[in-house]
Amino acid sequence: MDxxxxxxxxxxxxxxxxxxxxxxLRGELSAILEYFAALDKVDVSKAGPTEEAAPGSLREDTxxxxxxxxxxxxxxxxxxxxxxxxxVF
Amino acid sequence: xxSRPPVGAHLVPSMVSRxxxxxEEYIASMFERIGRLDSSIHAYLQLDRDGALSKARALDHRxxxxxxxxxxxxxxxxxxxxxxxxxLQATCGSKILEGFVPPYSATAIQxxxxxxxxxxxxxxxxxxxxxxxxxxSAFGPTLNPWDLARVPGGSSGGSAAAVAAGMASxxxxxxxxxxxxxxxxxxxxxGLKPTYGRVSRYGLIPYANSLEQIGPMGREAEGVSLLFEAxxxxxxxxxxxxxxxxxxxxxxxxxxxxxxxxKEFFGEGAQPKVKEKVMDGCERLETLGAKAGETSIASLPxxxxxxxxxxxxxxxxxxxRYDGVRYGLSVEKGAADxxxxxxxxxxxxxxxxxxxxxxxxxxxxxxxYYEAYYVRAQKVRELLTREFALALKKFDVLLGPTMPVLPPxxxxxxxxxxxxxxxxxxxxxxxxxxxxxxxxxxxxxxxxVGMQLIAPRFREDLLLKVAxxxxxxxxxxxxxxxxxx
Numbered sequence: 095m096d097x098x099x100x101x102x103x104x105x106x107x108x109x110x111x112x113x114x115x116x117x118x119l120r121g122e123l124s125a126i127l128e129y130f131a132a133l134d135k136v137d138v139s140k141a142g143p144t145e146e147a148a149p150g151s152l153r154e155d156t157x158x159x160x161x162x163x164x165x166x167x168x169x170x171x172x173x174x175x176x177x178x179x180x181x182v183f
Numbered sequence: 184x185x186s187r188p189p190v191g192a193h194l195v196p197s198m199v200s201r202x203x204x205x206x207e208e209y210i211a212s213m214f215e216r217i218g219r220l221d222s223s224i225h226a227y228l229q230l231d232r233d234g235a236l237s238k239a240r241a242l243d244h245r246x247x248x249x250x251x252x253x254x255x256x257x258x259x260x261x262x263x264x265x266x267x268x269x270x271l272q273a274t275c276g277s278k279i280l281e282g283f284v285p286p287y288s289a290t291a292i293q294x295x296x297x298x299x300x301x302x303x304x305x306x307x308x309x310x311x312x313x314x315x316x317x318x319x320s321a322f323g324p325t326l327n328p329w330d331l332a333r334v335p336g337g338s339s340g341g342s343a344a345a346v347a348a349g350m351a352s353x354x355x356x357x358x359x360x361x362x363x364x365x366x367x368x369x370x371x372x373x374g375l376k377p378t379y380g381r382v383s384r385y386g387l388i389p390y391a392n393s394l395e396q397i398g399p400m401g402r403e404a405e406g407v408s409l410l411f412e413a414x415x416x417x418x419x420x421x422x423x424x425x426x427x428x429x430x431x432x433x434x435x436x437x438x439x440x441x442x443x444x445x446k447e448f449f450g451e452g453a454q455p456k457v458k459e460k461v462m463d464g465c466e467r468l469e470t471l472g473a474k475a476g477e478t479s480i481a482s483l484p485x486x487x488x489x490x491x492x493x494x495x496x497x498x499x500x501x502x503x504r505y506d507g508v509r510y511g512l513s514v515e516k517g518a519a520d521x522x523x524x525x526x527x528x529x530x531x532x533x534x535x536x537x538x539x540x541x542x543x544x545x546x547x548x549x550x551x552y553y554e555a556y557y558v559r560a561q562k563v564r565e566l567l568t569r570e571f572a573l574a575l576k577k578f579d580v581l582l583g584p585t586m587p588v589l590p591p592x593x594x595x596x597x598x599x600x601x602x603x604x605x606x607x608x609x610x611x612x613x614x615x616x617x618x619x620x621x622x623x624x625x626x627x628x629x630x631x632v633g634m635q636l637i638a639p640r641f642r643e644d645l646l647l648k649v650a651x652x653x654x655x656x657x658x659x660x661x662x663x664x665x666x667x668x
Contacts, residue, residue, distance in 0.1 A: 100542075107499065107545045109538055110526040123543055125600050130488045130547075133559050141562035151426065153419040164286040170513035179508045180515065180524035 095124045192258055192352035192406030196299075199257035202246050206239040206257035210301060213259045217303075217350045220664055225325050226335075226344040228264050230304035231271060235259065238301050255300030255413055258406070261351035263342045264305035265312055266397060267386040268292050271302075275388055276310040276320035276338075279505045279532030281512040289386020290421070291355060291397045291414040298413045303351055306341025310534045311502070312357060312390045314338050315365045315606060318593065319536045326593065327369060328662040329631055333590040336366030339400065343370040346401050347662055353401040353410045359391050360490050361585075361609025363398045364621035368585035368633025371623040371660070373407045373650055374400040378640045379616035380425035383418030391497035392423075394490075394613040402659065404622065404650035408432060411643060430644040437652050438472030440645075441578045447483040448583025448608050448635075460632040461584040464624040464653070468582075471652055478574045478581070482567045483611060489567065490610035491603060492547050492560040499544025502537065505529060539599060568615045575617075575639045580649060583608055585621040585633035612637055620646040622653055626660075 100120050104111045111119065171178040190198065198204040214232050221227055242256055262268055265275045267285035269292075274280050292302065309319040317325040317340025325340045327333040328348040335344045339356030343366030346354050356363040358376035367374025375398045382397045389395070399410035415429045444465060449458050469475050507513035507528030514531050515524035533541070547556035574581060588605055591597075612619035617637050624634035634653075638645045 103542045103545050103549075106549065107538075107541045108503070108522065108526045108529055109533070109541065110530045111538075115538075119539065119542065122539060122599050123546070125598065126491070126539075126543060126603075127546075129600055130492055130556060133485055133488050133492075133556075133563055136482065136485055136559075136563050136566070138559060138562040138566070141565040151419075152422055161286045168283055168286075168510040170282075170507060170511070177509060180519055180521045182521045 095120055095127065191403050192401055193403065193409050195258050195352060196252065196254055196256040196409070199242060200246055200252045204257070206242040206301075207236060209257055210235050210239040210259055210303070213303060213350060213352070216348070220348050221350060223326065223331060224328055224344050224348055225323060226306055226341040226348070226350060227261070227304045228274060228307050228322055228341070229272060231302060235301050235303050242299055253297060253299030254409060255295060255298040258300045258352040258409075259303045260295055260300045260410070261303055261306050261342050261345040261354035262292065263308055263339050263354070263356045265308055265357055265388045266291065266355055267388065268302055268305065271305055273305070273388065274322065275312075276308045276322060277532065277534065277537070278321045279512045279529070280510070281532075283510050285386070287386065289397070290383035290418045292386065294414050295410070300410075300413065306339070306345055306354065308341055309338035310537050311388070311498070312338040312359050312362050312395070313498070313536050313540055315361065315602065316591070317341060317366070319534055321534060324593065327590050328664060329371065330590070330629070332593055333630065334369065334593055336369030336586070336590060338362040339374070340366045342400050343367055343372055343374065346372050348664060349661070353399060353406045355397055356400050357387055357395055357397050358613065359395040360494060360613050361606050363400060364585050364609050364619060364633065364635060365606070367400055367621040369590040369631060371631035371633075372400055372402050373404045373620065373622050373654070374398065375407055375411060375620045375643065375646065376612055376618060377411065377415065377643055378618040380423050381429075381618070381641065381643065382414050383421040383424045385418055385420035389501045391494040392501070393497060394494060404647055404654045408647045408651070411647065415643070425641070427641050430641065432644050432647055436472055437468065437649055440473040440580065440649065442468055442473045442475045443478040443574055443578030443581045444475060445483070445574070445581050445583045446477055446479045452604065452607060453584055453587035454589060456627040457584050457587060457589065457632055460625050460627055461582075461634050464634045465582055467656060468649070468653065471656060476578065478577060480567070480570045480574060480611070482563060482570055485563050486567055486611045486614060487603065487607050489560045489563045490606070490614055492556050493564065493614070495540045495544035496548050496557050497544070499541045499548065502541055505532065507532070536599070564614045567611060571611070571615045571617060571637070579638070580645055581637040583635055585609065585635040589627060589630045589632070608635060616640065618643045618646055620650055622650045623657060625657070
């Protein structure tokens with residue numbers, strides 16, 4: 095894994111890394127990926143499509159009592175009952 | 184003041200119900216121990232002393248009036264701080280959840296409270312459950328009650344240390360790749376990872392949804408069994424929880440039980456003394472009437488790579504919810520744009536290990552690498568599941584060391600990869616969804632060794648039966664905490 099790749103991953107992951115952090119991670123991530131490469135040796139031709147665990151049953155979509163004030167009380171930045179977010183544009 | 188809670192955890196409910204013991208005095212004795220011991224162990228992040236004592240008083244009052252009490256009446260429960268308890272701050276061992284107080288309790292907590300169990304507080308963990316040492320917590324490490332220079336295992340290390348030191352009757356942990364069984368092994372307690380879908384994950388803050396389960400921990404299997412029966416069963420709030428009825432423990436011993444030692448679990452990566460101890464444990468099961476043999480799971484050496492690829496992929500997706508907007512830490516209060524603010528909060532809020540897993544998870548899911556890593560890992564997971572199903576046709580339970588090593592020393596320098604490698608025996612149960620338990624199997628050089636057993640889906644009853652029988656034979660030792668037991 096090279097430096098631009100680490101930079102790109104950090105961007106995709108919404109993490110900002112210091113140069114030292116990026117340098118250290120490059121070595122660590124490369125060693126881990128090398129270990130993952132062991133899977134190349136497995137013959138997976140006989141493995142069918144992954145059996146996804148089917149949900150047992152979905153509950154009815156009914157309105158139940160909620161606690162909006164409690165939920166809003168945890169919001170870091172608010173304007174009245176609105177959540178304040180950084181600008182998108 | 185008594186130094187150790189006077190009775191086995193499982194005896195507490197009947198004694199409290201019959202008025203033979205005061206729940207208030209019992210819970211108070213637990214807080215007294217916490218006050219005395221936890222400054223050196225650091226198992227708890229937060230205590231709810233007032234809430235717990237007032238609940239205990241109410242139970243004593245109801246007992247005096249002859250009311251029928253729940254199956255966990257008076258038991259003090261320590262809760263891993265990744266499981267939501269209404270009105271108690273939830274941290275996941277991370278700075279990013281700063282100030283977050285969940286507005287609801289997890290289903291497992293609601294069920295414990297319905298059976299009159301009493302939450303004592305929240306316990307320390309590796310951040311978001313990512314680790315096997317409980318040293319990756321933003322709030323400082325937990326230490327092993329058996330040797331304060333050693334790690335307690337993780338990520339449910341706070342819960343394991345709390346029950347090992349008698350600072351809780353029983354505890355809840357969560358297990359994504361061994362996070363209940365690893366600390367159970369290192370702290371000489373019993374820890375059960377239930378079948379995937381057996382216990383509701385509603386209120387468990389997610390790390391890797393297809394792998395994790397909430398499970399019970401305790402010094403003795405009898406208490407673990409009581410807690411398991413209270414929390415198990417279908418929950419409409421978790422669509423992956425199973426409607427399959429919970430099997431009650433059957434009476435009788437383990438005569439004729441077919442035990443299969445998994446050859447790969449005793450591989451060259453395992454410390455020889457640990458292997459010997461677990462072989463000895465297997466022989467003791469035979470003296471109790473079990474029939475032991477050996478079996479092989481060919482894909483097992485690949486399970487660790489499969490596990491980390493899948494767990495990191497799921498983590499990278501799960502942890503994208505932490506944006507500093509709706510709850511938790513928010514460092515950028517200025518006029519920064521969305522992505523800059525988002526990245527700044529996340530970089531400050533997440534610890535090193537969490538960042539590593541988010542980055543690698545993003546990598547294995549990214550275009551060009553998805554097939555080679557993620558899809559391939561899912562296929563090997565499928566092979567592994569089939570191989571386990573075959574082995575469990577020949578044997579009732581499968582056996583091996585829970586951890587291939589003794590508890591490492593605090594501060595030991597290892598690379599991230601070296602650290603992952605000690606999970607080699609625990610991750611398969613999560614990948615296959617099978618129930619697995621770690622039970623105390625004795626000591627090597629004064630340090631605990633755990634024996635792991637794996638059973639077919641929804642056969643926790645078998646695991647608990649073996650654990651109870653073995654525990655009676657093994658006896659109970661207490662950690663040397665500078666006090667008379």
